[in-house]
Amino acid sequence: xxxxxxxxxxxxxxxxxxxxxxxxxxxxxxxxxxxxxxxxxxxxxxxxxxxxxxxxxxxxxxxxxxxxxxxxxxxxxxxxxxxxxxxxxxxxxxxxxxxxxxxxxxxxxxxxxxxxxxxxxxxxxxxxxxxxxxxxxxxxxxxxxxxxxxxxxxxxxxxxxxxxxxxxxxxxxxxxxxxxxxxxxxxxxxxxxxxxxxxxxxxxxxxxxxxxxxxxxxxxxxxxxxxxxxxxxxxxxxxxxxxxxxxxxxxxxxxxxxxxxxxxxxxxxxxxxxxxxxxxxxxxxxxxxxxxxxxxxxxxxxxxxxxxxxxxxxxxxxxxxxxxxxxxxxxxxxxxxxxxxxxxxxxxxxxxxxxxxxxxxxxxxxxxxxxxxxxxxxxxxxxxxxxxxxxxxxxxxxxxxxxxxxxxxxxxxxxxxxxxxxxxxxxxxxxxxxxxxxxxxxxxxxxxxxxxxxxxxxxxxxxxxxxxxxxxxxxxxxxxxxxxxxxxxxxxxxxxxxxxxxxxxxxxxxxxxxxxxxxxxxxxxxxxxxxxxxxxxxxxxxxxxxxxxxxxxxxxxxx
Amino acid sequence: xxxxxxxxxxxxxxxxxxxxxxxxxxxxxxxxxxxxxxxxxxxxxxxxxxxxxxxxxxxxxxxxxxxxxxxxxxxxxxxxxxxxxxxxxxxxxxxxxxxxxxxxxxxxxxxxxxxxxxxxxxxxxxxxxxxxxxxxxxxxxxxxxxxxxxxxxxxxxxxxxxxxxxxxxxxxxxxxxxxxxxxxxxxxxxxxxxxxxxxx
Numbered sequence: 060x061x062x063x064x065x066x067x068x069x070x071x072x073x074x075x076x077x078x079x080x081x082x083x084x085x086x087x088x089x090x091x092x093x094x095x096x097x098x099x100x101x102x103x104x105x106x107x108x109x110x111x112x113x114x115x116x117x118x119x120x121x122x123x124x125x126x127x128x129x130x131x132x133x134x135x136x137x138x139x140x141x142x143x144x145x146x147x148x149x150x151x152x153x154x155x156x157x158x159x160x161x162x163x164x165x166x167x168x169x170x171x172x173x174x175x176x177x178x179x180x181x182x183x184x185x186x187x188x189x190x191x192x193x194x195x196x197x198x199x200x201x202x203x204x205x206x207x208x209x210x211x212x213x214x215x216x217x218x219x220x221x222x223x224x225x226x227x228x229x230x231x232x233x234x235x236x237x238x239x240x241x242x243x244x245x246x247x248x249x250x251x252x253x254x255x256x257x258x259x260x261x262x263x264x265x266x267x268x269x270x271x272x273x274x275x276x277x278x279x280x281x282x283x284x285x286x287x288x289x290x291x292x293x294x295x296x297x298x299x300x301x302x303x304x305x306x307x308x309x310x311x312x313x314x315x316x317x318x319x320x321x322x323x324x325x326x327x328x329x330x331x332x333x334x335x336x337x338x339x340x341x342x343x344x345x346x347x348x349x350x351x352x353x354x355x356x357x358x359x360x361x362x363x364x365x366x367x368x369x370x371x372x373x374x375x376x377x378x379x380x381x382x383x384x385x386x387x388x389x390x391x392x393x394x395x396x397x398x399x400x401x402x403x404x405x406x407x408x409x410x411x412x413x414x415x416x417x418x419x420x421x422x423x424x425x426x427x428x429x430x431x432x433x434x435x436x437x438x439x440x441x442x443x444x445x446x447x448x449x450x451x452x453x454x455x456x457x458x459x460x461x462x463x464x465x466x467x468x469x470x471x472x473x474x475x476x477x478x479x480x481x482x483x484x485x486x487x488x489x490x491x492x493x494x495x496x497x498x499x500x501x502x503x504x505x506x507x508x509x510x511x512x513x514x515x516x517x518x519x520x521x522x523x524x525x526x527x528x529x530x531x532x533x534x535x536x537x538x539x540x541x542x543x544x545x546x547x548x549x550x551x552x553x554x555x556x557x558x559x560x561x562x563x564x565x566x567x568x569x570x571x572x573x574x575x576x577x578x579x580x581x582x583x584x585x586x587x588x589x590x591x592x593x594x595x596x597x598x599x600x601x602x603x604x605x606x607x608x609x610x611x612x613x614x615x616x617x618x
Numbered sequence: 619x620x621x622x623x624x625x626x627x628x629x630x631x632x633x634x635x636x637x638x639x640x641x642x643x644x645x646x647x648x649x650x651x652x653x654x655x656x657x658x659x660x661x662x663x664x665x666x667x668x669x670x671x672x673x674x675x676x677x678x679x680x681x682x683x684x685x686x687x688x689x690x691x692x693x694x695x696x697x698x699x700x701x702x703x704x705x706x707x708x709x710x711x712x713x714x715x716x717x718x719x720x721x722x723x724x725x726x727x728x729x730x731x732x733x734x735x736x737x738x739x740x741x742x743x744x745x746x747x748x749x750x751x752x753x754x755x756x757x758x759x760x761x762x763x764x765x766x767x768x769x770x771x772x773x774x775x776x777x778x779x780x781x782x783x784x785x786x787x788x789x790x791x792x793x794x795x796x797x798x799x800x801x802x803x804x805x806x807x808x809x810x811x812x813x814x815x816x817x818x
Contacts, residue, residue: 098808101803102803102808104775104797104798104799104800104803105775105794105795105796105797105798105799106775106777106798106799106803106804106805107773107774107775108770108774108775108778108804108805109799109804109805109808109809112770113708113805113806113809114809115805115808115809272796274795274796275793275795276795280795283797407793442792442793442795444773444786444787444790444792444794445769445770445773445774448769448772448773449766449769452762452765452766452769458752459752459758459761459762459765461680461681461682461748461761461765462680462681462682462683462745463683463685465681465682465765466682466685466688469790470688470789470790473790473791473792474790474791
């Protein structure tokens, strides 16, 4: 049978890039269908309006929304469209996906994360499962990401360090902010082990990508030097250079068409002009980020897939994961410091690059025994000035502030102190109350049902978050920070999402096999974060990249 | 990675949406008619001398006055920024309608109470009337929206018409990031044909 392409990849982010590059380099023709525009280094500037205050990199919510289902005060699950609430669940819809806008702090999972159930036992109300592969199987691919995407960092001794096959990172750490040394000394005084945070950001040039230029505006911004290891800059641009990869932006896939035998035969999509198109391939790879991947599969009914593609056991969309935890911050007030100390804190550009994994596994009577914990990562308050200024628009009594009082607040906020923040990353326990389905009523601008996402969390997540938060606050106290505040909640961070198409050995409880191929569709793979049965306690991107390289190798073998 | 300032405050957004409906419904038809008849002149001087811009500029200057140690709305061209923002090709018109409607409402109230328009008030009258309209949900949201545009004018890249020569950045000792956007890469050109949508 003739095909337009060997492989058709839907989506172009971290789950897509490794597959596209690997297969194009191996000599196969690869088509990438991306819903959003194709922006490059020539389009990315340090413009707060473009990055963070207008819908440039994400759809307008009135055109494309989600319905978020949350518990109301009466204990009922109630759905609300994001076009009504303004709670945006899009993370970057353009070539390279949200990896364009990450801040690139990269951690590997640890061996325990692959066997959470056998390591820590079951938990009532949580669908914990071991992974069908081990850390050892993924380790070479984590290493490959270090060199292919470009990860900078430095290995130090740590009691909970995961094993690795190479001695150190291929790139030295990015320049570090003076506050890093203060974090180090305070952590050590507390008996902790501060870790240099590995970053998917180049500290020296690689191929056509320049080194980081240290603008100080990284997370949420597209990178204008190419240093950030987005799927686009690090992988897709190289795939294009092979001459065997085609990227079609503004191509919204609304259905994977399957045959009477159950195989996928075509991707049906709307092009930039709103015209429907179809394209065939031997193998289809879905990587639209977790929520949209489940939505596409559920929308893709066929003769052998009446409940949606790969959904014959009703598993698609279930066990969606976010990242649990919380955040905190403290202020370092310049008054009372020497000029030199204040100037050091005001430095803008270098990275804080410090994390703590001392509580990655909690073994503490105060907690109630051995349990999975999490990661703490330190960062300066985001420098976005408008976002910062907006924080003083309302006074403590919820009245608008204007005139002199507003000006005085602004002056103090901007010139009086530096804020150090931390973020806590814990496992988001998979439960029956966190899943993706199709909304029965709302449709997007192409008339496809939108994803309805129930966002329930497990109480255990808060318990872990609070345990770590108490200890993270002690670091800020030790450093002499003032006005320390923190929060731990079950509200999902929409930018850290995985699960929904679990991989596993049992087709009755998973969507994908260990190779991330659908149990019931021979030529369908899912390579974004959807495959993860449990999420670990770090941001997902490195693991998504590593797994996508691993799966790409499997696909190469069957092509 | 949790971009707190990227997400809009849910509560603020909801109240704003609710208000839009109620304001339109309760708005005097005469005022709407008056707004429609005020076509904005292409002449740079002329548009500022007419309502709604004249009143908006006066409100902006009250909300953010020029003082000895702080630039005021007129210094950082808040009115130019606002006009560029709500009149640009990617704008969806929602904010523009709301702001313009609010001007009519403010002046109706001003005439009712003081028999003069807002621009003829002294400073304490301005404060009194603005604090009065803050008591209603619609008025509060209108002021909140104007303040949002003011803070954007103060701190957004000068390419958008406010913050001339980085006056706002300098005042707050803020170090901008580089590279800054050239005119042909402003957000509404990058986003086209994606339409304008405010986030917070």
